[in-house]
Amino acid sequence: MWRQLLDRFGLPVAFAIVGVMGVWLILMVLLPQWQMIDYSLHPSLLPAERGGEKDVWTLTNYLTFFRNDIHLAIFFKTIWSSVLVTALTLMVSYPLAYYLAKVATPGQAALCLLLLIIPFWINEILRTFAWYIIFAFRGPLNELLFALGLIDRPIRFLNGDTGVLVGMVYAYILFMVFPLYNAIESLDGNQIRAARDLGAGWIRTHRRIVVPHAKPGIATGCIMTFMLAAGSYAVPSLLGSPGSRWFTQIIYNWFFEGGDWNQGAAYAFLLLALCILFVTLIMRIFKVGLGDIAK
Amino acid sequence: MSASRFFGWAIKAYLVVFFLYLFLPLIIMVAATFNDSRFPTVTPWNGTTLKWFSALWADHGMWVSLGNSLMAAAGVLCVAVPIGVASALFLTTVEGRGKSFVYTLILSPLLTPGVIIGISTLIFWRQWGISGGIGLTIIAQSAFIAAYVMLMVTARLQRFDRTLERAALDLGASQWQMFRRILLPYLRPAILSAAVLAFLQSLENYNTTLFVAGYDTTLTIYIASKVRTGLTPAVNALALLMIAFTVVLAVIYEIKRRRDAAARLAR
Numbered sequence: 001m002w003r004q005l006l007d008r009f010g011l012p013v014a015f016a017i018v019g020v021m022g023v024w025l026i027l028m029v030l031l032p033q034w035q036m037i038d039y040s041l042h043p044s045l046l047p048a049e050r051g052g053e054k055d056v057w058t059l060t061n062y063l064t065f066f067r068n069d070i071h072l073a074i075f076f077k078t079i080w081s082s083v084l085v086t087a088l089t090l091m092v093s094y095p096l097a098y099y100l101a102k103v104a105t106p107g108q109a110a111l112c113l114l115l116l117i118i119p120f121w122i123n124e125i126l127r128t129f130a131w132y133i134i135f136a137f138r139g140p141l142n143e144l145l146f147a148l149g150l151i152d153r154p155i156r157f158l159n160g161d162t163g164v165l166v167g168m169v170y171a172y173i174l175f176m177v178f179p180l181y182n183a184i185e186s187l188d189g190n191q192i193r194a195a196r197d198l199g200a201g202w203i204r205t206h207r208r209i210v211v212p213h214a215k216p217g218i219a220t221g222c223i224m225t226f227m228l229a230a231g232s233y234a235v236p237s238l239l240g241s242p243g244s245r246w247f248t249q250i251i252y253n254w255f256f257e258g259g260d261w262n263q264g265a266a267y268a269f270l271l272l273a274l275c276i277l278f279v280t281l282i283m284r285i286f287k288v289g290l291g292d293i294a295k
Numbered sequence: 296m297s298a299s300r301f302f303g304w305a306i307k308a309y310l311v312v313f314f315l316y317l318f319l320p321l322i323i324m325v326a327a328t329f330n331d332s333r334f335p336t337v338t339p340w341n342g343t344t345l346k347w348f349s350a351l352w353a354d355h356g357m358w359v360s361l362g363n364s365l366m367a368a369a370g371v372l373c374v375a376v377p378i379g380v381a382s383a384l385f386l387t388t389v390e391g392r393g394k395s396f397v398y399t400l401i402l403s404p405l406l407t408p409g410v411i412i413g414i415s416t417l418i419f420w421r422q423w424g425i426s427g428g429i430g431l432t433i434i435a436q437s438a439f440i441a442a443y444v445m446l447m448v449t450a451r452l453q454r455f456d457r458t459l460e461r462a463a464l465d466l467g468a469s470q471w472q473m474f475r476r477i478l479l480p481y482l483r484p485a486i487l488s489a490a491v492l493a494f495l496q497s498l499e500n501y502n503t504t505l506f507v508a509g510y511d512t513t514l515t516i517y518i519a520s521k522v523r524t525g526l527t528p529a530v531n532a533l534a535l536l537m538i539a540f541t542v543v544l545a546v547i548y549e550i551k552r553r554r555d556a557a558a559r560l561a562r
Contacts, residue, residue: 001389001397008388008460010470020381025400028438032415039418095309103306112310114549119317121541123499125518126534130320132522133327133335140323143338170320202302223406231408234501238522248410248502255506261418268414272407279406290399 033272040266061266071250071267078247079274081161082229085168089176089225090218092169097180097217098210102189113181120174128238131167132158135239163239164246171235172228176221183217184210216292219282226282227275247271321538328531335528347528351536354529360517363429367504367513368497370433371440375493378437379444380486384478386445387452404439412438413506427509435507436497443496444489451485 005014041057065071100109134141135157142154157163195205236246254264327335331344382401416435417427463473501515508516521530
C-alpha cells in the first residue's frame, strides 16, 4: 500500500496522507472506542484508587444492566421503536423516491430535491421543536381535531411514543429518500416498460423489477435511519416524556447525573453493539456489501 | 388506461401531502414568532408582534453560543477537510490486501451513533486531563464529518483521467508539481462543497456535541436547553432567521446550478 502511494505522489505527499489518516483512524476512531470498552469493564473508582487493588477487570457494569428491569424494557422499546421508525420512513419515502427517479421530468426532480433539502439544512433540534409546537396540549393539532369534531377534549400527544415516532420519521426522512432515489435512478426505464408491456401490473412491476434493483439503496436507507433513530437524543428529549424514555437518555444520565462513567460506557457499548448487529443483519438480508452502502 | 390515470392522481395527491408534512411544521414554527403570546403557539392568536426579535437580539447567551458554534465549525473545517481529502486520495490509489479493512475503518464513524462518538471521545481524552469544550467538540465532530468529506472527494476523484497525470510527469513535472498543479485544481470544486457541508454539519450537530461541549454551550445545545426551560417565542425568531438563511443559500445554489447547466448546454 505504501509503495503505491509513494509511486504516485512522491515522499512528502504520501507521508502526509498516511500521517493524517493515521491520526484520524487511530487517535479519533479506534483508540477512543477501545478506551470506552476498557472503561466499561472496570468499576467506577476515585482517582486515588486507580491502578490500585480495586482496579480489576469486571463485568459488573453489564450485570447491572441485565438486572435492571426498567433499563432492559427501555432498551427493547428503543429497538422496537427504531425498527418501527425505519419501516414507516421506508413506506413514506419509497413512492417519493420512485417519482423523483422515474416519473418526474429533470426540472421537476431538481426542484423537489431542493425542496427536500431545505428542511434538512435546519438543525434537528429546530425540526423537532416545530413538532413540539404542533403537538402541544393547546396547540394547532388539538384545535384542528377539535374543530373537525373528532375529539371532545385535547389529547396529550407529548405523553407517549406517538410524538417521538412522528418526529423521528420527519427528522430522518432524507437519509432514506436519497439512497432510494440514487438506487432507483440507475434502473433502466426500459425494464419497467418491458414489464408493463408483458402484462405485469404496477404492484408486480415494483415487486419484481424496481425493489430488487433498489436493494442496496433500501439497505443503506434502513441502516442510516435505524442508526440515527436508536442513537437519537434530541427527538425523545424534546417530544418524549419521562414515561417514554429512550436508551440514549439513560446513557446520558449515567454520565451527567449519575456521575458513573464506567457504567455509562457499558450502556454506550450495548447501544454500539446493537447498531453493529443491525448493520450486519441488514447486509446479510439484502446481500449487499459495505461498498454498496457508501455509494 | 383508467388504472394509470388513477395512479397519476394518487401520486399527485401523495406529493401534496408529503410536502405539506415537510413544510407545515416549519411554517407554523415561523408563524408562532409573530404571535403575542408568552408561549410559542399559533392557537389562540393573541395579536401580531415583532417583540420577540428584540428579545432574541438582547439574549446574551444566544450570542455567546453562536460564537462557540462558529468557532467549532471553523475548527472542524480545518481538521475534517484535510483528513477527508487524504483518505480519498488513499482509497483511489491503493489496491490489494488491507484496503477493505482500512475502508471499513473509514466508514465506521458514519455507521456509529453520534452519541457513541461523543462518549468515546470524552472518555479517551479524560486520561490526558482534557475535559469537554470547544477543542473536544472539534475532535469529536471531525471524527465522522471527515468521512462525509471523503465520500464527496472520492466521488470526483473516481472520474479523474489519470492520463493527465502521466502526461504531466512525462513532460518533466515532479510528482509534487503534478499534485499541486493537476490534482488539487481538479479537486477544487469537490473540496469546496465538502467544506461547506462540513461547516453546516458541524453547526447543526447536537447528539455528539451534547457529550463533549462541556461548558462551551453551542447553539444547538442552547436552543435545546431553552426549549426545556424558559421557552419563549424568541426561539422561534431564531428559527425564522436560520430558515431564512437556509432558503437564501438554497436559492443561490439553485441559480448557480441552472447557470452552470445552461453554460454546459451552450458549449
